[in-house]
Amino acid sequence: MSPLVTAEQAVLGAVLLDPVQLSHLEWLAPGHFSRPVHRALFAALRTLRDNGHPALAEKPVPLSWVTDAVHEASLHVRGLTSAYAHTLIQSCPRPAHAPVYGRMVLEGAIHRSITEHAVRLHQAARADALRGDVEEALHHADVLTGALDDLARRWGTEPRPVAPIAPPSALPDAPRTVRAEEVAEDERFLLAVLVEQPSAVGEVVGWLRPGDFADPAHGQLYRCLGALHHRGEPVDRITLLWEAQRRGLLADGTLSGDQLTALCGGGSSGSAEWLGERVMRSSVTRTAAASARTVRALAENDALAPGQLINHALHVLRPLDDVRARWQSANGRPAPAAKAPSPDRPPPAQVHAALARSTPGPTSPPAAQISPAPSPASVRPPSRGHG
Template identity: 70%
Template structure:
């Protein structure tokens, strides 16, 4: 059986056997459970406990009504939940006193699942923006993902901070739609032609446009050569650009060819360097967002990665997008949005300790008698059976 599914069942079984365990699970939310029926039952159990159900004050035995009322409450929101199902959940719990440890496992699975879902959504937003010539959806999706990471870090009890992974994830190749790729290539080629034909236009883009913003690395290297000539105050034309490319080893390595340089310098048409540069930046924003999203998804799908490391590695994967976003804001004459530091407020220390519970030795909990005295399909087995 799936270990995460067993952990979800064990948490619910622990609370069915011992309602007092809910006092140690205040940091665990219904949405952290993967199955809707488990979400509904945990919601019902929390509601009954908050409403001071008689079982909440029971000391020696748990009344059968605790199970039947929880099943009835949850059954209003989800189908298929029966008293026998609740009995199965109780039987799946080895020891109710270990509920915080089981809950931590559930939270760990929820962290991986939530980060994966938001990374997929960011990737979809980035591709949609690329096709529509926008960036707002991708940037908004990145902000949502960052907020999710900060919230999960507080729930897990760790400090959210970007940390580079020892071995970067290896997502598959990025394959943009052909029509979009052709449009991007045409814009980049036209911009380089304008900059080569009218070198003074470099002043319009040099402060915020970088070689890595070009989708084609070869065109990015041409822009690097143009920037070097501009920085040194040397004349720019087909010959000087070709010579600069040779000095940088780009011709010998096959990165560029004389024909590519000639095509850029001879194919110039009318255009604004600033406007064309903004289009290149727009493409860079959505492309970087897609790459970040795919890297984060690859991290989240690694079940062996601990939640704290996953969160911090995911924040690091968003860093390239932050840098591109800053320059995009500069290109549009707006100050870059500041990302506020994570709020120090979060769950109380006791809840954080519970969330980070390990398998440390605990005193053996006293047996919890099953609800009611008469045998019934809905009856819950005594805790002593789990200690055998």
């Protein structure tokens, strides 16, 4: 059994043994549990508490607290039995350590949630790449950023991008799609147009970067064109070849003279701005997919503390923010305004509970154990009141 499942069982066992522990777990939500039966049971325990279950005022805790919780949870999930509830009780070493067990559950939920959002972003980016679109990828990037902000506040920290000490190894990319050759063709066509129409470099140089090209060799050629344009020197296939040689691209094998001649020798006419936007669009989806893979790799590293994971993930998303801003500039769209801090931050008591998760709550008296009910008549009535 995984440590996360063990922690979830310990939290539930602690609350079944001592209902007062719920007051120390206000920052924990049913959705933070990985198993449906655990989510339903934690929600049921909160419902009983909110409805004023008699067990809250009784010592020792009556058996009705357990049976009624099982009954309430069984209305929303199948497979929960009283026997499993008693297994949960046995899984809790100390009820007073419920906040610590809750911290473990929240840690697991943060890793799991970030993984799920990263997978959705990657799927959206791949789908947009096939469609030649970017909207779904950008939408899911916003959703992931919002989720990171929410999780940071639940954990009790401020979200801020922090570079990892060692760059994470991204998960391997998916196989190249049928559009990969179309993207390469767009890049070759754009470079040919820029060589044939040097003045067109000014139409794209403000927002198109060498890193936006899928083929690194194409990106280096674009860098050479940009350098010639910046210095005000003539642009043609001869000056471009000389600039490539000056930058060592011929010596290190990045390019060959024959490749450059084949690329720029035929001459082309077309709209550099339109082609640049196509290259930019593929750059957005490619960057989104790469960011999603790296965030997922971070989230699947259980050794990363939640605060580190959230801040590293925000840092990994920065290249996508840069590409997105340039994409919007290319399309004449204003960049989105920075979001104001959310006013609905958790109450100070909840923040303190999240930050001081290791602080044990007040120790319950030894007598606070589940005691048998005196008679069946005294067991069932409470469940009718909160069924």
